[in-house]
Amino acid sequence: xxEGYAYGVPAIVSxxxxxxxxxxxxxxxxxxxxxxxxxxxKMQLFISQPDAIPDMSAYxxxxxxxxxxxxVRDRYIDVYKSVLESAS
Numbered sequence: 001x002x003e004g005y006a007y008g009v010p011a012i013v014s015x016x017x018x019x020x021x022x023x024x025x026x027x028x029x030x031x032x033x034x035x036x037x038x039x040x041x042k043m044q045l046f047i048s049q050p051d052a053i054p055d056m057s058a059y060x061x062x063x064x065x066x067x068x069x070x071x072v073r074d075r076y077i078d079v080y081k082s083v084l085e086s087a088s
Contacts, residue, residue, distance in 0.1 A: 002067045005063050008057035008058070010060055012042045013032075028060050
């Protein structure tokens with residue numbers, strides 16, 4: 001999902017499993033209840049509302065920044081610093 005976001009591609013994911021934690025329904029993609037009927041409905045949204053795709057794409061690119069190498073590196077450094085400070 002994050003790799004798709006890096007290319008501005010919204011996702012459609014099943015509500016079963018952890019993938020929904022990365023989706024903001026209607027903004028960065030859609031979730032469905034694991035039925036093929038609802039999956040088809042979510043796919044149809046992209047077909048019937050092509051004007052929404054550029055906004056969703058921009059939002060996906062924005063979300064991808066939170067997973068950039070620099071941001072992840074900085075989060076690790078913050079955790080290490082916190083651990084070292086609490087051990088002192």
